[in-house]
Amino acid sequence: MIFxxxxxxxxxxxxxxxxxxxxxxxxxxxxxxxxxxVLGAExxxxxxxxxxxxxxxxxxxxxxxxxxESISKSAAAISVITQEDIRRSGxxxxxEAIRLAPGMQVxxxxxxxxxxxxxxxxxxxxxxxxxxxxxRPLYTPLFSGVFWDAQETFMDDIDRIExxxxxxxxxxxANAVNGVINVITKSAAETQGMLAFGTLGTELLGSxxxxxxxxxxxxxxxxxxxxxxxxxxxxxxxxSDASDRYELGQGxxxxxxxxxxxxxxxxxxxxxxxxxxxxxxxxxATPPFLGTIVRTPNIGGGNLLGRWTHHFSDSAPLSVQxxxxxxxRDSDFIAEDRRTFDIDVQQRFALGETGELVVGGNYxxxxxxxxxxxxxxxxxxxxxxSPSRELLELKSxxxxxxxxxxxDTLNLTVGSKFEHNDYTGTEIQPSARLxxxxxxxxxxxxxxxxxxxTPSRSERGIQLTQFSPMIPGAISFQGTDSYGAEDMIAYExxxxxxxxxxxxxxxxxxYNVYDNLQTREFGFPSFSGGLPIIPISADNQMxxxxxxxxxxxxxxxxxxWRLRPSYSxxxxxxxxxxxxxxxxxxxxxxxxPHHTASLWSYMDLPGGFEFDTGIRYVxxxxxxxxxxxxxxxxxxxxxxNDHVTLSVGGKNLFDDxxxxxxxxxxxxxxxxxxxxxxxxxxxxx
Amino acid sequence: xxxxxxxxxxxSRACFSLGLxxxxxxxxxxxxxxxxGCFSGVSNSQAAVSEAEAKAEFIFRIAxxxxxxxxxxxxxxxxxxxxxxxxxxxxxNSLEGRTIKxxxxxxxxxxxxxxxxxxxxxxxxxxxxxxxxxxxxSGIPSNVLTLxxxxxxxxxxxxxxxxxxxxxxxxxxxHSETLQSSGLRISSxxxxxxxx
Numbered sequence: 072m073i074f075x076x077x078x079x080x081x082x083x084x085x086x087x088x089x090x091x092x093x094x095x096x097x098x099x100x101x102x103x104x105x106x107x108x109v110l111g112a113e114x115x116x117x118x119x120x121x122x123x124x125x126x127x128x129x130x131x132x133x134x135x136x137x138x139x140e141s142i143s144k145s146a147a148a149i150s151v152i153t154q155e156d157i158r159r160s161g162x163x164x165x166x167e168a169i170r171l172a173p174g175m176q177v178x179x180x181x182x183x184x185x186x187x188x189x190x191x192x193x194x195x196x197x198x199x200x201x202x203x204x205x206x207r208p209l210y211t212p213l214f215s216g217v218f219w220d221a222q223e224t225f226m227d228d229i230d231r232i233e234x235x236x237x238x239x240x241x242x243x244x245a246n247a248v249n250g251v252i253n254v255i256t257k258s259a260a261e262t263q264g265m266l267a268f269g270t271l272g273t274e275l276l277g278s279x280x281x282x283x284x285x286x287x288x289x290x291x292x293x294x295x296x297x298x299x300x301x302x303x304x305x306x307x308x309x310x311s312d313a314s315d316r317y318e319l320g321q322g323x324x325x326x327x328x329x330x331x332x333x334x335x336x337x338x339x340x341x342x343x344x345x346x347x348x349x350x351x352x353x354x355x356a357t358p359p360f361l362g363t364i365v366r367t368p369n370i371g372g373g374n375l376l377g378r379w380t381h382h383f384s385d386s387a388p389l390s391v392q393x394x395x396x397x398x399x400r401d402s403d404f405i406a407e408d409r410r411t412f413d414i415d416v417q418q419r420f421a422l423g424e425t426g427e428l429v430v431g432g433n434y435x436x437x438x439x440x441x442x443x444x445x446x447x448x449x450x451x452x453x454x455x456x457s458p459s460r461e462l463l464e465l466k467s468x469x470x471x472x473x474x475x476x477x478x479d480t481l482n483l484t485v486g487s488k489f490e491h492n493d494y495t496g497t498e499i500q501p502s503a504r505l506x507x508x509x510x511x512x513x514x515x516x517x518x519x520x521x522x523x524x525t526p527s528r529s530e531r532g533i534q535l536t537q538f539s540p541m542i543p544g545a546i547s548f549q550g551t552d553s554y555g556a557e558d559m560i561a562y563e564x565x566x567x568x569x570x571x572x573x574x575x576x577x578x579x580x581x582y583n584v585y586d587n588l589q590t591r592e593f594g595f596p597s598f599s600g601g602l603p604i605i606p607i608s609a610d611n612q613m614x615x616x617x618x619x620x621x622x623x624x625x626x627x628x629x630x631x632w633r634l635r636p637s638y639s640x641x642x643x644x645x646x647x648x649x650x651x652x653x654x655x656x657x658x659x660x661x662x663x664p665h666h667t668a669s670l671w672s673y674m675d676l677p678g679g680f681e682f683d684t685g686i687r688y689v690x691x692x693x694x695x696x697x698x699x700x701x702x703x704x705x706x707x708x709x710x711x712n713d714h715v716t717l718s719v720g721g722k723n724l725f726d727d728x729x730x731x732x733x734x735x736x737x738x739x740x741x742x743x744x745x746x747x748x749x750x751x752x753x754x755x756x
Numbered sequence: 757x758x759x760x761x762x763x764x765x766x767x768s769r770a771c772f773s774l775g776l777x778x779x780x781x782x783x784x785x786x787x788x789x790x791x792x793g794c795f796s797g798v799s800n801s802q803a804a805v806s807e808a809e810a811k812a813e814f815i816f817r818i819a820x821x822x823x824x825x826x827x828x829x830x831x832x833x834x835x836x837x838x839x840x841x842x843x844x845x846x847x848x849n850s851l852e853g854r855t856i857k858x859x860x861x862x863x864x865x866x867x868x869x870x871x872x873x874x875x876x877x878x879x880x881x882x883x884x885x886x887x888x889x890x891x892x893x894s895g896i897p898s899n900v901l902t903l904x905x906x907x908x909x910x911x912x913x914x915x916x917x918x919x920x921x922x923x924x925x926x927x928x929x930x931h932s933e934t935l936q937s938s939g940l941r942i943s944s945x946x947x948x949x950x951x952x
Contacts, residue, residue, distance in 0.1 A: 127813060
């Protein structure tokens with residue numbers, strides 16, 4: 072029993088008894104499910120030889136994922152969320168889908184915003200995770216993080232989400248410190264025909280979408296799509312409406328063309344627009360001059376991406392990718408316009424029989440225009456960003472080689488990224504990974520890597536003065552050139568077993584050493600109109616370490632039942648320099664859950680029915696005032712025929728509402744996720 | 757916008773009582789899990805088979821519908837699998853000890869056309885269009901039945917493809933022109949199934 076170890080070792084159960092109770096519950100569920108399987112399931116194999124040809128055509132087939140095979144050969148903590156996982160979990164947004172991966176910290180802040188991270192340092196402004204969609208980074212250099220409210224895609228056309236926990240800087244560059252997420256959509260050739268869906272629910276009030284794929288000429292496929300969604304407000308702690316309703320409309324296309332056996336072209340684009348509202352404590356014109364008002368930011372943008380892959384030979388593809396992304400956000404206290412252009416070239420070469428060498432180069436320019444708060448009165452001094460327009464350039468190259476030291480048994484991969492940014496100059500991010508197969512289907516791997524998180528535009532250029540309702544006077548956030556890169560050395564060790572066709576498990580552990588972590592230092596106050604203005608600037612006066620482990624199991628109990636239990640443990644410890652005046656940054660220690668456990672069950676029932684359940688335990692975030700919670704999701708799907716699928720489901724059942732993550736800005740109200748139900752219909756032709 | 761704006765959070769480390777869930781809710785969840793377990797007893801009747809097993813059976817059946825003139829020198833009925841070790845292994849497993857046209861089936865893994873030998877059937881698994889185009893274009897004798905499992909295979913001139921539908925069933929599709937011009941004699945029953 073894999074979980075016995077956790078029971079014996081008290082550190083996994085935490086100090087509070089209640090923690091134990093919740094984990095025990097999830098464990099109990101896993102054990103009871105497996106007991107029932109052993110007792111209840113009989114071997115129900117079909118003898119195909121007995122069937123007529125017509126009956127054979129009616130047999131339901133299942134396939135072992137090629138991705139699982141590729142995972143078993145990688146020397147990193149990788150997990151893959153498949154389209155099937157997404158569909159059956161009832162996930163209707165990207166963060167919900169990412170939450171299906173073990174070891175990820177994904178928490179709803181409000182109806183529109185999420186705190187997403189791997190291995191800690193979670194926040195709405197989480198800045199150590201690289202997220203990409205079809206190779207296009209989704210983060211904004213404004214804070215090196217992702218505005219999740221602007222990131223959606225046609226969920227049914229996602230092929231898979233590949234998630235690497237731990238640094239991926241050697242291939243992907245700065246800010247891939249704690250993890251890399253790549254959302255990969257299907258090619259247009261795989262999404263031929265029509266797919267339409269509609270959803271009604273209590274939290275996701277409604278969504279509808281349409282995709283149509285067709286063949287323009289031999290080998291040239293295209294699809295177009297459009298969708299709209301509206302989410303209901305979350306609740307405030309007292310149960311009242313949080314006024315944070317969210318809506319987003321989006322459309323796009325993708326073309327895939329293989330004119331001959333040697334060239335592949337992809338051309339795709341999206342356009343989106345929407346907005347959400349939120350409650351903010353603010354000054355108002357009437358006594359007592361302090362109140363809560365609803366603010367309504369809006370977002371919009373679009374992108375175009377082209378990729379050409381040329382196969383010089385079977386093992387030497389050259390890939391050239393170019394994208395342009397334009398985004399606009401007007402959130403009342405800050406407005407951002409950004410245009411990003413990026414070109415990326417990669418070439419692979421075979422190194423002997425088993426080796427491979429990859430080299431690549433990248434250039435990116437990002438031009439922004441930033442505005443400070445428009446609606447806030449009493450703003451002394453400079454306000455907004457300095458300069459208000461800036462062009463940031465990033466140039467990088469990487470080389471990585473991997474080969475078998477002992478054929479099919481021991482493999483070494485080494486490489487490094489060399490990246491030049493406008494703020495801290497050149498950063499070198501090497502890594503070495505060793506993979507050992509002691510037996511067939513067993514993989515032991517270890518890695519040592521360095522990654523950096525480079526300063527973002529806001530830490531260098533911000534000039535923003537905010538009156539706080541909580542203190543007399545104002546706080547002035549001031550960018551500074553003295554703030555440098557944060558860096559990290561990661562040590563990872565993992566073991567992975569595909570013990571047979573039905574059981575696969577993966578254990579990853581890590582020890583990360585951080586240096587020059589960000590702190591927020593107070594300066595000497597100045598006075599304006601008799602009120603103190605306290606300057607705050609970013610600095611690098613903190614170091615720290617984090618360690619933990621992540622266990623994921625994929626168990627095909629029978630042909631019609633699959634279980635996916637997972638557990639992760641995380642500990643972060645930081646030390647501030649004695650000279651630091653920061654009073655808040657050390658809260659990072661208690662801002663990520665120590666224990667996270669989940670159990671997903673997917674069942675194929677007779678008559679085309681599916682019954683899927685997920686239970687998720689997330690430990691408390693003591694430094695943020697968020698208690699532990701247990702969430703239960705249930706879904707029943709019914710495939711009426713080859714064209715129509717119906718599903719109904721509930722999320723966060725048995726729980727009126729719970730907080731997952733507080734907003735990071737002091738003038739915003741904390742909101743809570745409520746339980747919800749939904750019904751969805753998908754029609755394909 | 758940063759961690760810089762993140763400021764002024766309460767740093768009080770209040771100890772949270774985990775009274776989030778009362779015991780009634782916990783009981784409900786355990787019950788739910790038990791209900792899921794009960795379902796398991798009911799639903800044994802529905803079973804699915806692996807995609808590879810089903811395809812192996814289709815290959816076996818399809819081969820029987822083609823009228824080959826077997827020669828005395830043929831010791832076995834050879835089915836070649838192009839460049840897919842795992843599929844070849846699974847096919848060997850599934851068809852072990854079975855016979856087609858009175859000859860025991862033998863599965864051969866081949867990496868290029870030259871290795872085709874006496875194979876009557878060649879299976880080209882996967883959807884790598886480039887690889888498929890190259891292999892099918894390299895001059896396969898017209899009396900060899902080509903089978904694949906992708907749309908790309910049909911488009912590249914393959915004869916019959918076993919396609920997995922969204923509903924998880926195998927559907928057969930044929931490239932009728934290639935099939936007709938091949939000179940292979942195919943039973944009318946298979947033609948009927950293919951034409952559906």
